[in-house]
């Protein structure tokens with residue numbers, strides 16, 4: 269399998285990828301996986317805070333999530349430690365964050381878009397294996413493609429797709445030593461639960477992959493059971 273690792277801004281220089289894996293470990297796609305774990309039916313990835321609020325206004329039963337501090341109109345923030353205690357059974361979530369949701373929207377034209385983090389790493393690799401994907405573009409969403417928690421996770425999934433026995437330890441160590449992990453632990457970022465970093469480093473917490481596709485002009489993320 270040919271893998272390339274690009275930041276969001278580098279995507280404008282390449283053709284639309286056939287298969288894209290958008291990685292955001294801290295915290296968008298760890299939060300998304302927890303939302304599905306808590307029963308969410310689907311997650312709409314919003315283009316802007318304004319669109320998220322407009323969708324929430326149109327669908328008051330939807331659960332609106334943003335990163336950073338809490339804000340009027342939003343139900344909660346982009347924190348796995350907080351989302352894990354919300355019952356989302358059958359609900360639609362609308363999520364807007366700085367990096368993860370932006371990265372997914374940047375590749376929405378790809379034939380297959382997966383959103384990933386360590387909590388769904390093996391399921392993501394298994395889906396790539398079963399689909400027989402030979403060229404995969406990994407979108408490293410954080411820090412213009414330099415975020416080591418995202419790059420480490422992307423490299424781990426890429427390796428794991430072809431070498432099933434790949435050990436995660438060194439990749440998880442890098443993520444735990446990343447700038448994002450430090451900022452979350454030190455309280456630099458807002459909307460944080462004390463367990464967030466540990467939850468983002470919980471390998472294969474969930475058995476499903478997460479597939480994004482355009483539905484009625486919205487980019488919708490759904491969990492996908494992988495045999």
Ligand SMILES: O=C(O)[C@H](CS(=O)(=O)O)OP(=O)(O)O
Nearest residue numbers: 294295296335365366367368
């Ligand atoms: O919520 C996050 O961790 C980040 C945003 S910030 O760096 O905390 O402001 O968003 P994400 O898109 O999940 O990387």
Ligand SMILES: [Mg+2]
Nearest residue numbers: 294295367410
């Ligand atoms: Mg991030």
